[in-house]
Structure formats: C-alpha cells, structure tokens
Amino acid sequence: xxxxxxxxxxxxxxxxxxxxxxxxxxxxxxxxxxxxxxxxxxxxxxxxxxxxxxxxxxxxxxxxxxxxxxxxxxxxxxxxxxxxxxxxxxxxxxxxxxxxxxxxxxxxxxxxxxxxxxxxxxxxxxxxxxxxxxxxxxxxxxxxxxxxxxxxxxxxxxxxxxxxxxxxxxxxxxxxxxxxxxxxxxxxxxxxxxxxxxxxxxxxxxxxxxxxxxxxxxxxxxxxxxxxxxxxxxxxxxxxxxxxxxxxxxxxxxxxxxxxxxxxxxxxxxxxxxxxxxxxxxxxxxxxxxxxxxxxxxxx
Amino acid sequence: xxxxxxxxxxxxxxxxxxxxxxxxxxxxxxxxxxxxxxxxxxxxxxxxxxxxxxxxxxxxxxxxxxxxxxxxxxxxxxxxxxxxxxxxxxxxxxxxxxxxxxxxxxxxxxxxxxxxxxxxxxxxxxxxxxxxxxxxxxxxxxxxxxxxxxxxxxxxxxxxxxxxxxxxxxxxxxxxxxxxxxxxxxxxxxxxxxxxxxxxxxxxxxxxxxxxxxxxxxxxxxxxxxxxxxxxxxxxxxxxxxxxxxxxxxxxxxxxxxxxxxxxxxxxxxxxxxxxxxxxxxxxxxxxxxxxxxxxxxxxxxxxxxxxxxxxxxxxxxxxxxxxxxxxxxxxxxxxxxxxxxxxxxxxxxxxxxxxxxxxxxxxxxxxxxxxxxxxxxxxxxxxxxxxxxxxxxx
Numbered sequence: 001x002x003x004x005x006x007x008x009x010x011x012x013x014x015x016x017x018x019x020x021x022x023x024x025x026x027x028x029x030x031x032x033x034x035x036x037x038x039x040x041x042x043x044x045x046x047x048x049x050x051x052x053x054x055x056x057x058x059x060x061x062x063x064x065x066x067x068x069x070x071x072x073x074x075x076x077x078x079x080x081x082x083x084x085x086x087x088x089x090x091x092x093x094x095x096x097x098x099x100x101x102x103x104x105x106x107x108x109x110x111x112x113x114x115x116x117x118x119x120x121x122x123x124x125x126x127x128x129x130x131x132x133x134x135x136x137x138x139x140x141x142x143x144x145x146x147x148x149x150x151x152x153x154x155x156x157x158x159x160x161x162x163x164x165x166x167x168x169x170x171x172x173x174x175x176x177x178x179x180x181x182x183x184x185x186x187x188x189x190x191x192x193x194x195x196x197x198x199x200x201x202x203x204x205x206x207x208x209x210x211x212x213x214x215x216x217x218x219x220x221x222x223x224x225x226x227x228x229x230x231x232x233x234x235x236x237x238x239x240x241x242x243x244x245x246x247x248x249x250x251x252x253x254x255x256x257x258x259x260x261x262x263x264x265x266x267x268x269x270x271x272x273x274x275x276x277x278x279x280x281x282x283x284x285x286x287x288x289x290x291x292x293x294x295x296x297x298x299x300x
Numbered sequence: 301x302x303x304x305x306x307x308x309x310x311x312x313x314x315x316x317x318x319x320x321x322x323x324x325x326x327x328x329x330x331x332x333x334x335x336x337x338x339x340x341x342x343x344x345x346x347x348x349x350x351x352x353x354x355x356x357x358x359x360x361x362x363x364x365x366x367x368x369x370x371x372x373x374x375x376x377x378x379x380x381x382x383x384x385x386x387x388x389x390x391x392x393x394x395x396x397x398x399x400x401x402x403x404x405x406x407x408x409x410x411x412x413x414x415x416x417x418x419x420x421x422x423x424x425x426x427x428x429x430x431x432x433x434x435x436x437x438x439x440x441x442x443x444x445x446x447x448x449x450x451x452x453x454x455x456x457x458x459x460x461x462x463x464x465x466x467x468x469x470x471x472x473x474x475x476x477x478x479x480x481x482x483x484x485x486x487x488x489x490x491x492x493x494x495x496x497x498x499x500x501x502x503x504x505x506x507x508x509x510x511x512x513x514x515x516x517x518x519x520x521x522x523x524x525x526x527x528x529x530x531x532x533x534x535x536x537x538x539x540x541x542x543x544x545x546x547x548x549x550x551x552x553x554x555x556x557x558x559x560x561x562x563x564x565x566x567x568x569x570x571x572x573x574x575x576x577x578x579x580x581x582x583x584x585x586x587x588x589x590x591x592x593x594x595x596x597x598x599x600x601x602x603x604x605x606x607x608x609x610x611x612x613x614x615x616x617x618x619x620x621x622x623x624x625x626x627x628x629x630x631x632x633x634x635x636x637x638x639x640x641x642x643x644x645x646x647x648x649x650x651x652x653x654x655x656x657x658x659x660x661x662x663x664x665x666x667x668x669x670x671x672x673x674x675x676x677x678x679x680x681x682x683x684x685x686x687x688x689x690x691x692x693x694x695x
Contacts, residue, residue, distance in 0.1 A: 075539070083682075084563060090565065092686055093565075093682030093683050096690070160431075278413055
C-alpha cells in the first residue's frame with residue numbers, strides 16, 4: 001500500500017465485523033487508510049437476534065458517536081461473516097483485517113493472535129500489514145471462545161468474570177487441549193472432585209494457550225504479539241499465554257526458540273472492524289486514482 | 301405489474317426451477333406437446349444442438365446429479381479415482397430419472413465419458429446411445445470431412461428412430477435460432493464483464509444453464525428478457541476483484557460454490573461453466589448457397605474455443621487464457637477443476653505457466669459436484685481476493 005499520505009484526502013469509512021457471537025463496528029477517519037482515527041465504535045452481542053438487526057443497531061450507534069450522516073461515508077467495508085451484507089462496498093477476509101487492525105493499534109508488532117468465538121488464528125505480517133503466514137485452530141472447538149463460553153455457563157460464571165477469576169487461581173488443573181468434548185468431561189469431573197472454579201478456568205485458559213502458542217511457533221512469530229478478537233479482553237487468557245511462553249523459555253527443548261510476549265490493547269476486540277475501515281479507505285483512494293467507479297450509496 | 305427487479309427475480313426463479321429439474325419434467329412436458337419428438341440427452345462439453353433441433357429433437361444437456369443425488373449404485377461402476385459426474389449420471393439413469401430421454405450422445409471429452417458411453421450400451425441395450433467423435437484434426441479436408449460424415453451418421457441414426465430427416469432448410473433455421481441464443485449469451489457476458497454487480501455470476505450461471513433442456517429460441521427469449529430487466533434494476537457497486545474461472549466445463553460445481561466465490565469478493569466476469577453453449581466463438585456463419593451441415597462443422601473447426609477437450613498446439617491454450625484475461629480486464633484467475641478431471645488438471649500447469657509469464661495472479665482448488673463444505677474455499681478465495689485487491693501483482 002503505497003498511497004502518498006500528503007496527497008491523499010481524508011476518508012470517512014465504516015468497518016463492520018459480524019462474528020459468531022458479537023458484531024463490532026468502527027467509523028474511522030484516515031488518509032487512504034493511514035493516520036487512522038476512530039471516531040465511533042460499537043460492539044453488541046448477538047444474543048439470538050437476527051445478525052442484520054444487530055449490524056443495523058451497531059452501525060447507527062457508531063455513526064451517531066462519530067457524527068457522520070448516512071451519506072457521509074466513503075466506503076463501507078465488511079469483514080468476518082459480513083460477506084452477505086447488502087450495503088457493503090467491499091468485503092475483506094478477516095485475516096487481512098485483523099492484521100491491518102493489529103498494526104494500527106500496535107505499530108511495532110508483526111504478529112497477532114485473533115481469538116474469536118469459533119476459532120483462533122495466528123498471523124504474521126509485514127510493516128504494511130500484508131499477511132506473510134497464518135495458521136488456524138482446527139475445526140475442533142477446544143481452541144475457541146465458544147468453548148470458553150460453554151465452560152463458563154456450566155460453571156455458572158458470567159463471561160465478564162472469567163478473566164478475573166482465572167487470575168485468582170492458585171493450583172490450575174490440567175485440561176485436555178485436544179478435544180472440547182473431552183475437556184468438558186474433564187471439567188465435570190473436576191467439579192465433582194471439588195476443584196475450585198478459578199483453578200478450573202485457569203486450566204481451560206492454559207489448555208487454549210497451549211494450542212495458540214503452537215500456532216504462533218508454526219508461523220514463525222517473533223517479539224511482541226497482539227491478542228485481538230473477542231477474547232482480547234480476557235486477562236486470564238493473556239496471563240496463561242505469557243505463562244506458557246515463560247515455561248517454554250525455561251525448557252531445554254524450546255529454549256532456543258525466538259522470544260515471544262503477548263499483549264493486548266483496550267480496543268483489540270475491534271481490530272477486525274478497524275482494519276476493514278482502514279483498508280476500505282485505502283481501496284477508495286485506489287479506486288479514485290484508477291478511475292474505477294465507486295458509487296457509494298447511503299449507509300444502512 | 302412487476303418492475304425490473306420483479307422481472308429479474310421471476311426469470312431467475314424460472315431458471316432455477318429448470319436447473320433443478322432433475323426428473324426432467326420439462327422434457328416430459330415438451331414430449332407431450334410434440335408427439336413423436338425425440339428427446340436426446342447429451343453429456344458435456346460440446347454437441348451441435350442445432351442439428352438435433354433441425355430433426356425435430358429436443359437436445360437435453362446432462363450435468364449429472366449435482367449435490368441432489370445420493371450415489372448408491374453409481375459408485376459400483378467407477379473406480380474411486382474417477383470424477384463424480386459419471387457416477388451420478390448412472391445413478392440418475394438407474395433410478396429412472398432419465399426415463400424421458402429417447403437416447404443419449406457421449407461426445408469426446410475424456411476416457412471416462414467414453415467409458416460411460418460403453419456402460420450405457422450395456423445397461424440400456426434397447427435405448428439409443430452413441431459416441432460423438434469430435435475431430436481433433438482441424439483441417440477442413442481431413443477433420444472437417446470426417447466430422448460432416450460423423451454428423452451425417454448420427455442424423456441417420458436419429459432418423460431411423462423416428463426423427464425428421466436432416467433437411468438443409470431446417471438446419472439453416474436451427475442455426476439461426478442458435479445464433480440468436482449465442483448473441484444473447486454474448487450480450488449477457490459483456491454486461492457482466494462491464495458491470496459485474498448488475499449481473500452476478502451466479503445469476504448468469506443459472507440463466508445460461510437453464511437452456512440445458514430448452515429449444516434455442518425459448519432459451520434466447522429467457523436470456524433477452526432477463527437482460528432487459530437486469531439493465532433497468534437498481535444495483536449497488538461492489539468493490540470486488542475481477543476473476544476468470546477456469547476448469548469447470550464438464551462436471552459442474554455446486555451452485556453454493558459459485559455463491560461462495562462471490563461472497564469472498566470475486567466477481568467472476570468470465571467462466572467456462574456451460575462451455576458447450578460457448579464452445580464456438582461468435583456467430584455460426586452459413587453463407588448463401590452453402591451446405592449448412594458443412595458450415596456447422598466448419599464453425600467447430602475454425603471458431604472453436606481453446607478448451608481442454610480440444611487437442612491444440614502446446615502453448616495455444618495459455619495464450620488464449622492470457623488474452624481472455626486481458627480482454628476482460630480481469631485481475632486474476634481462479635482454477636476450479638473437478639477432482640480427478642484429467643482434461644482440466646492436465647491443462648492446468650500449462651495454463652499456470654502462461655499466467656506466471658504474464659504476471660497474472662491465480663489460485664486453484666478442486667471440487668466435486670456434491671461438495672458440501674465451502675469454508676476452505678471461502679478462506680482461500682477470500683485471501684486471494686484481498687491479496688489481489690491490496691497488493692496487485694505482488695500477490
């Protein structure tokens with residue numbers, strides 16, 4: 001992406017990221033996708049509502065925050081499961097948008113862990129946000145946020161308390177990291193054995209962290225890694241990830257591997273939507289330069 | 301009165317019903333309205349349909365069972381390393397779905413379809429079936445003379461089974477009707493290349509494939525009506541990449557796969573789906589006083605598209621593909637071949653080399669007509685679309 005910032009005009013763009021359990025929306029101002037500034041943001045859980053309804057509500061909320069009228073947007077970009085939304089100008093694959101969003105939130109990182117409801121994905125990218133390598137958790141649910149949500153429900157713990165409780169663990173229990181069904185059976189056994197909720201949750205976090213660290217190693221990640229997606233705000237997961245990495249560094253077999261440290265950002269859950277909005281601005285600039293028609297109608 | 305949107309939807313609904321007509325109810329209805337008329341099925345890719353129409357027959361293109369048929373008996377006729385379309389075609393025949401057909405033609409596509417023709421003769425000895433040997437020598441004096449004799453032989457076989465004799469006047473008229481259909485198809489292709497958001501590839505596919513069991517004139521009318529309505533409807537611009545889809549000329553991908561590519565950000569502005577209808581470039585010319593059968597044969601020799609079942613010089617297909625990409629102002633190519641499709645997969649490395657040489661990005665995957673999971677294809681196509689959109693020739 002080589003647009004000249006000085007020449008590029010300011011773009012107002014929308015990024016919409018419907019996921020499996022929540023919709024995230026960002027209204028951003030940028031110069032062809034650079035010097036981005038978030039003017040409006042919204043994130044709502046879907047909770048059995050039609051996704052289109054949640055999208056509509058989030059777009060209105062973010063637009064109102066930004067003070068941008070429906071016809072004031074240059075480009076409406078979707079990502080995630082937004083490929084079927086009619087109002088979009090263009091759609092970007094979630095791997096691309098999370099890389100771009102992560103780079104915007106933490107310009108020094110070159111790797112990200114996108115941890116969503118259905119899967120986890122490790123990305124390595126260059127200084128422009130171009131994805132160089134990636135790996136996803138397999139179809140098994142044990143590497144997903146939905147799995148964590150199910151466990152929280154079984155334990156009767158509100159989702160927002162999961163991270164805090166996990167940090168209180170003193171003797172984390174080990175849980176299967178291979179299969180969600182086995183892990184759920186493990187959890188039932190732990191409950192019947194009287195293991196504390198905090199130790200169970202930390203065990204689950206460590207199980208997920210083990211899988212994610214393997215993904216990071218597989219893509220050749222180095223240095224700082226940004227945790228993005230719905231689980232970016234889960235302090236328990238973040239702690240488990242860094243704990244796993246520290247243990248790795250202490251073992252002879254893995255000591256020589258590049259050093260890694262995972263961090264997050266207060267808006268990391270919006271990384272996909274932010275990336276989409278910025279890439280939309282970049283594309284708008286490209287289309288204007290190439291003379292290809294960008295006939296943007298009113299926002300939803 | 302329906303507006304343009306309603307008109308489009310109505311045409312698409314009709315097309316979808318025709319495409320999904322697995323039990324050939326349309327053919328049954330045609331036969332009821334044309335007592336004594338023969339319904340002649342044919343496998344992909346190319347069969348000279350005007351000749352069949354000139355003899356009063358209904359040509360019925362067969363594309364297997366898609367994702368609608370459970371293969372139970374069909375698998376016992378073919379090895380596991382054979383593509384899917386012959387299995388599902390056998391399955392349809394054994395379950396009686398192809399009952400309305402009075403005969404089936406097996407044009408030369410590949411060994412598998414040739415074997416299918418042989419099995420047909422064994423399974424249904426009382427039904428007419430024939431192998432149509434399309435020429436691979438494109439000299440009019442050699443391949444042309446052979447092809448005219450081959451067409452004459454098949455016309456004779458049909459006549460013996462009750463079809464009208466092949467008369468030059470009727471053939472000339474049938475070719476004119478075919479030319480009208482071709483012109484309408486070309487107009488649709490031109491519109492989707494110009495404004496892919498106005499006619500989506502999935503819509504174009506349905507409308508084109510709807511002609512499988514329609515006389516050329518009726519199909520041309522459907523195409524023209526759809527185009528007129530599409531030109532008027534309100535649409536939104538979509539910032540997608542423009543791709544050419546290659547490799548799906550015989551076994552057809554599930555409809556959901558075409559939709560998946562669209563949703564992944566690909567505007568398919570040219571494809572070889574329904575290649576049989578586009579196997580001859582441009583109008584089939586029948587000069588005044590010329591023999592229309594020779595003209596039909598000559599059109600195949602001289603205007604045939606560079607397709608996998610046509611054995612032409614090394615490199616010619618690659619050159620043709622690069623030209624197609626450039627003419628259509630496409631950003632890249634998606635290779636989507638049926639698993640185990642020899643013609644497509646043998647050509648693919650040659651085509652890839654040509655694209656690499658021209659700096660045209662491409663991606664490739666395989667499918668079967670009954671593929672039901674599209675997540676991997678969605679991700680691959682999405683990543684390709686983004687890479688082309690954002691990084692252009694670097695991708």
